[in-house]
Amino acid sequence: MVEVPLDVPAANVEPLRLETTVTAVYRTGAGGKWSDDFVGVIAYIPPHSRRCISPLLYSAWIGKDYMRCLARVKDNKRSLRPFMASNDARMELEA
Numbered sequence: 001m002v003e004v005p006l007d008v009p010a011a012n013v014e015p016l017r018l019e020t021t022v023t024a025v026y027r028t029g030a031g032g033k034w035s036d037d038f039v040g041v042i043a044y045i046p047p048h049s050r051r052c053i054s055p056l057l058y059s060a061w062i063g064k065d066y067m068r069c070l071a072r073v074k075d076n077k078r079s080l081r082p083f084m085a086s087n088d089a090r091m092e093l094e095a
Contacts, residue, residue: 001076002043002069004053015070016052020044023066025083026090036073039080043069 002022003015024042029035045053045067053067060068073080083091 002041002071004043004045004049004067004069016049018046018049020046022071022093024090024092025071025080028070038070038072039083041069041071042066043071 001017001019003017021044022041023044026040027034028038028040042062044065058067062068071080073084
């Protein structure tokens with residue numbers, strides 16, 4: 001499950017959450033400390049979900065099909081277990 005930022009001005013709007021294919025996972029954080037709550041992912045965004053996301057406003061787009069998003073570790077424990085147990089900063093996944 002990934003969280004996709006939406007093209008809406010209100011700060012209290014929940015991000016779009018969707019099950020999708022992820023091609024890479026990477027650590028996020030600030031101040032030299034990795035986050036234990038979220039990881040960054042490169043996620044495929046299906047065409048029907050792109051309507052509410054503006055590729056002009058988000059530099060997170062990678063080409064027309066993939067976007068840098070966040071994934072909550074607690075919502076993806078099983079699939080993220082190998083990555084979280086490693087010391088890797090980034091892991092490429094098989095598509």
